[in-house]
Amino acid sequence: MTGFLSIRNLSVVLAGTPHRLLRSVSLDLPAGEVHGLVGESGAGKSMIGKAILGILPRAIEIAEGEILLDGQDLLQLPPAERRRLVGKTAALIPQDPLTALNPSRRIGPQITDRLVDILGWKRAQAEARAVELLAEVHIPDAPRVMRSYPHELSGGMRQRILIASAFAAEPKLIVADEPTTALDVTVQKQILRLIAEMQSRHGTAILFVTHDLGVVSKVCRSLSVLYGGKVVEETEVRAFFRGPKHAYSAALLAATPKYTDPDTSLTPVPAEVIAAVQAEVEAADGEWRHVR
Amino acid sequence: MALFRTILLRLLTTTITLFGVAVIVFVVIRVVPGNPIAMMLPPGATDADIARLQALYGLDKSIPQQFVIWLTGVMHGDFGTSISLRQPVLDLVLGRLPATLELSIFALVIAVVIGGFMALTGTRLRGTRVEAGIDVANGMALSVPDFLWGLILILLFGVLVPIFHISGRISPSIDFPFMTNFYVFESVARGRFDIWADLLAHMFMPALALAIPLAAIIGQLLKQSLKETMHLDYVTLSRTKGYGENHVIVKEALPNAVLPTLTLIGVQFTFLIGGTVIIERLFSYEGLGNMAIDAVVNRDLPLIQGIVILFALIFTVVNLVVDMTYAALNPRLRHA
Ligand SMILES: Nc1ncnc2c1ncn2[C@@H]1O[C@H](COP(=O)(O)OP(=O)(O)OP(=O)(O)O)[C@@H](O)[C@H]1O
Ligand SMILES: [Mg+2]
Numbered sequence: 001m002t003g004f005l006s007i008r009n010l011s012v013v014l015a016g017t018p019h020r021l022l023r024s025v026s027l028d029l030p031a032g033e034v035h036g037l038v039g040e041s042g043a044g045k046s047m048i049g050k051a052i053l054g055i056l057p058r059a060i061e062i063a064e065g066e067i068l069l070d071g072q073d074l075l076q077l078p079p080a081e082r083r084r085l086v087g088k089t090a091a092l093i094p095q096d097p098l099t100a101l102n103p104s105r106r107i108g109p110q111i112t113d114r115l116v117d118i119l120g121w122k123r124a125q126a127e128a129r130a131v132e133l134l135a136e137v138h139i140p141d142a143p144r145v146m147r148s149y150p151h152e153l154s155g156g157m158r159q160r161i162l163i164a165s166a167f168a169a170e171p172k173l174i175v176a177d178e179p180t181t182a183l184d185v186t187v188q189k190q191i192l193r194l195i196a197e198m199q200s201r202h203g204t205a206i207l208f209v210t211h212d213l214g215v216v217s218k219v220c221r222s223l224s225v226l227y228g229g230k231v232v233e234e235t236e237v238r239a240f241f242r243g244p245k246h247a248y249s250a251a252l253l254a255a256t257p258k259y260t261d262p263d264t265s266l267t268p269v270p271a272e273v274i275a276a277v278q279a280e281v282e283a284a285d286g287e288w289r290h291v292r
Numbered sequence: 293m294a295l296f297r298t299i300l301l302r303l304l305t306t307t308i309t310l311f312g313v314a315v316i317v318f319v320v321i322r323v324v325p326g327n328p329i330a331m332m333l334p335p336g337a338t339d340a341d342i343a344r345l346q347a348l349y350g351l352d353k354s355i356p357q358q359f360v361i362w363l364t365g366v367m368h369g370d371f372g373t374s375i376s377l378r379q380p381v382l383d384l385v386l387g388r389l390p391a392t393l394e395l396s397i398f399a400l401v402i403a404v405v406i407g408g409f410m411a412l413t414g415t416r417l418r419g420t421r422v423e424a425g426i427d428v429a430n431g432m433a434l435s436v437p438d439f440l441w442g443l444i445l446i447l448l449f450g451v452l453v454p455i456f457h458i459s460g461r462i463s464p465s466i467d468f469p470f471m472t473n474f475y476v477f478e479s480v481a482r483g484r485f486d487i488w489a490d491l492l493a494h495m496f497m498p499a500l501a502l503a504i505p506l507a508a509i510i511g512q513l514l515k516q517s518l519k520e521t522m523h524l525d526y527v528t529l530s531r532t533k534g535y536g537e538n539h540v541i542v543k544e545a546l547p548n549a550v551l552p553t554l555t556l557i558g559v560q561f562t563f564l565i566g567g568t569v570i571i572e573r574l575f576s577y578e579g580l581g582n583m584a585i586d587a588v589v590n591r592d593l594p595l596i597q598g599i600v601i602l603f604a605l606i607f608t609v610v611n612l613v614v615d616m617t618y619a620a621l622n623p624r625l626r627h628a
Binding site for chain 1: 419524525526528529530531532533534535536539544547548621622623624
């Protein structure tokens, strides 16, 4: 089965080196579903989202693979066309709401700009839509907020605005890159609930990047576990929590605080499990260099 | 009201600054050797003649006494009389001010256009040879001071390929009854674009000499802060919306990156105005700076005083304008 988003054998390298930051990553995301990307820091979770959205750092390039969005391979499109297609069908909910809004622009235009410039809406129409969206993310007094500058609003407010902005063009796919990590614990839950609520209302597929398996159990249908830029396990959430197949995933799960019992002592991922998964990931690399 | 208090405070500090400048200049030009009266009189004048004239200009009194007399005059709008030109200082200085202002503003415009263009191009093509070339050009522009640029431009475009005027403010053949001394503005206002073009052709070389170092500073700093801004999250977010490089640089990065540059332009613009003194001399441009040199050569104490006070006043006004622009462009300050 191929999903709405389908990534095939995607490898990205540090430009000019054979060093792979993503190793033949494949994953499928059916329309309207939420897929979690989990793994430790540096595993390459954000890299996948950036590759899809076309915002990889300059030093990093795609070495092989396909990124199919609705059957269309993004990597085969000319850059300008690709950018517009991504702008129309996908969106990003960023990690840090304090830095993701432009400090010298008012909120309103930062929500409506894509609608007007990329989708060609009339300004009035886009503004009406923004008011609607702000109500959906439970922000009262939308006209006043739209006239404000980011520094006048709290972090939670700003993340709501970024969520509204991500859903503005009714994208088919949203990449949410640790959308609650930068927030207060109390606000985290509200924002998570809000994303879930918006997702089910709009039927948007979400690629949900997180290192928190507890969050995955709450919002995702399926997930991929990454280590060292490689997907070590891709599975349904329910099956995963019943019993992960890969030893590394199992260790990762054991290292996660239980939602029901947060005080149980945790077992960190054992060194031999890390060594084993490291060896597995690197074995695949020899093959890759050979093919190249 | 906060704004009212800010303005009041500003006026107060400006007054104190100007007073300080006046005291220092007053004392310094009287302590350095050189007697304006002796320079004015023909050889063979007797000591009695000199003493009589010194008394006429009040130069026989003690320095504090002279200062009090001068300050009292200033309070009534009288800056004294020029010893060498024998006209009221205020009339002389205000007559020349427009020429210098026009030259400085033209130079600033050139610097902002060239510097802005270099910064934007360098950012757009960052990491390429074009950016490296811009860095080299900036470095060269900065390592040569404005008056040497003046000489280089005179040699290049005045002597070698004489396509620009290198002397004066306006062609002597033009006989036009100007009502103000703001020739550039007035010629536009009165629709005489032929005269306007002649003025600009005269101003271009001295203005360019003044502008080159400032353009390099603007180019360097603005490119630096643009490149830093390009990595920020809101710029990346804008890319995911479907915007291309040009839009992202100009609409997302520039409004924020321009703020530190703006402060610097303010400081550097006052240096540029200071640079007019020598540049005007070099290009025989009839402005305040040229007059300042004559005044110093002739030890024309009242005139030197008037010119220095006026320069100091211009500097404080420039700083005020920069602060206001900064506040207007930075929403975080606007509400503070
Ligand atoms: N600009 C860059 N240049 C070189 N290497 C980079 C760059 N950005 C990221 N990397 C490397 O790519 C790898 C994957 O990074 P990525 O940001 O995807 O990790 P992540 O799984 O999102 O981790 P985190 O949980 O910390 O966000 C890391 O090893 C990181 O060091
Ligand atoms: Mg990340």
